[in-house]
Amino acid sequence: MLDINHLSFSRGNHKLLDNVSARLPTNQITALIGPNGVGKSTLIQLLTAELLPDSGSVINHAKHVAVLSQHNQLYEPLTVRELLQLSHAKMDEEVINTLQLTPLLDQEMTDLSGGQQQLAWLGFVLQQQPDLLILDEPTTFLDLHFQELFLKTLQQLQEKRQMTVLMVLHDLNQAFRYSQHIWLLRRTADLVSEAAVLMQNQIDLLSEAFETPLQLIKTPNQTIIQPK
Numbered sequence: 341m342l343d344i345n346h347l348s349f350s351r352g353n354h355k356l357l358d359n360v361s362a363r364l365p366t367n368q369i370t371a372l373i374g375p376n377g378v379g380k381s382t383l384i385q386l387l388t389a390e391l392l393p394d395s396g397s398v399i400n401h402a403k404h405v406a407v408l409s410q411h412n413q414l415y416e417p418l419t420v421r422e423l424l425q426l427s428h429a430k431m432d433e434e435v436i437n438t439l440q441l442t443p444l445l446d447q448e449m450t451d452l453s454g455g456q457q458q459l460a461w462l463g464f465v466l467q468q469q470p471d472l473l474i475l476d477e478p479t480t481f482l483d484l485h486f487q488e489l490f491l492k493t494l495q496q497l498q499e500k501r502q503m504t505v506l507m508v509l510h511d512l513n514q515a516f517r518y519s520q521h522i523w524l525l526r527r528t529a530d531l532v533s534e535a536a537v538l539m540q541n542q543i544d545l546l547s548e549a550f551e552t553p554l555q556l557i558k559t560p561n562q563t564i565i566q567p568k
């Protein structure tokens with residue numbers, strides 16, 4: 341679906357990516373994680389051809405790529421229905437029902453809470469029926485309720501529709517819970533690609549990458565990552 345081959349990119353004399361190669365797992369959710377300023381958004385811009393690499397290439401076999409960022413701007417007042425119809429005239433009932441948008445369809449976007457607006461924007465990109473969906477910190481401004489709702493509904497629709505999803509997340513527990521695969525971008529300008537299975541060797545890797553001692557806490561139902 342998407343291959344990165346020997347990609348290098350610098351901003352000024354700051355090397356963000358140094359000869360990075362990786363294959364994005366098809367029909368799975370991959371979480372892109374890494375410390376602030378390491379180059380996650382830059383990598384997304386390289387994947388979507390908003391930026392050109394210094395060397396190397398991105399081979400994108402997707403038929404339809406949709407991108408959602410943390411801040412999405414409207415250039416004219418629109419209701420939720422109008423926003424959804426902008427992306428595709430035929431309303432996708434499954435998307436609308438899963439995202440619980442039905443009661444909001446005739447409301448102005450500007451009258452909605454931040455969490456409701458972000459769900460409407462998720463509807464906007466899903467209406468385009470992408471086979472590759474890229475999300476850059478989509479839950480950053482949402483409270484816990486909307487973060488969980490957003491990620492759960494995204495996961496449900498990804499499973500049903502077999503989309504390939506790459507999303508930048510800052511919350512490591514959410515990254516491991518809602519993805520099958522992890523891409524860790526490090527300050528050494530390389531990318532570590534791993535299955536999202538929490539194990540001690542991953543915690544050591546993450547502690548080093550985030551320059552924060554982390555530990556695994558096992559509860560009867562789940563394993564979580566916490567600072568030591």
Ligand SMILES: Nc1ncnc2c1ncn2[C@@H]1O[C@H](COP(=O)(O)OP(=O)(O)OP(=O)(O)O)[C@@H](O)[C@H]1O
Nearest residue numbers: 351354356374375376377378379380381382383477
């Ligand atoms: N348009 C730009 N022009 C010059 N430098 C930039 C630009 N955008 C980002 N940078 C720099 O590139 C580096 C990587 O930024 P980027 O936004 O890709 O990191 P990030 O991992 O997404 O960060 P965060 O987690 O804080 O969102 C940073 O040092 C940033 O200051």
